Amino acid sequence: MNTMQCAAAAALCASLSPAMAASPVTPPFLDVLAYQYATCVKPAYHQADLLLQDGAGRYQIDVKGEAYTVELQERMGFSLQAGIGGPVAAVVKLDRPPTGQFEEQARWRERWLRDVAERSGVKLEERALAGGARLLAVNKGEIKGNYVGQSLLVDPARQLFIDMAWPNTLDIYRGADGLRHVRQVQDDVWKRLLSCPPVA
Secondary structure, X not given: OOHHHHHHHHHHHHHHHHHHHOOOOOOOXXXXXXXXXXXXXXXXXXXXXXXXXXXXXXEEEEEOOEEEEEEEOEEEEEXXXXXXXXXXXXXXXXXXXXXXXXXXXXXXXXXXXXXXXXXXXXXXXXXXXXXXXXXXXXXXXXXXXXXXXXXXXXXXXXXXXXEEEEEOOOHHHOOOOHHHHHHHHHHHHHHHHHOOOOOO
């Protein structure tokens, strides 16, 4: 990571610290978070394709031949459009596991991302945030395919995972500065989401 990227990461972490540190003890409902995030990302981004999974759900991940079933107590998904009716900048999933499974899921989700990074020949990026939260990211080394990266916020204080996929849809990703623009968009979206005032 070069000097500019280090400075940008430090600035992002500093901007997130007050909101993360003030997270409430009781985990907020996902629909409340989704509404709050929709407000905080405006006017640069607009929430669309809101989807609530009510009740338990599950899916399987595989890491180096080992299978793990991710159990979900709640999930709410939505996309963030770059402007009203614009291309999708991010696909967001808010996940809350059943009681007592957060730490185990966090380990497996991180293992899966590390495996993706290894197989892609890139490094898993990690940022420590206030309140024990961590932001993990895998970005492709070149702009190709349907997606340019994948991020995961692990937030133990709110018993929350925020899974973020970054589609290869924005025109600014084209050209020699494409990878730099990917990181700029990611930092901008995360800063807007996580600097929201804490849910009362």
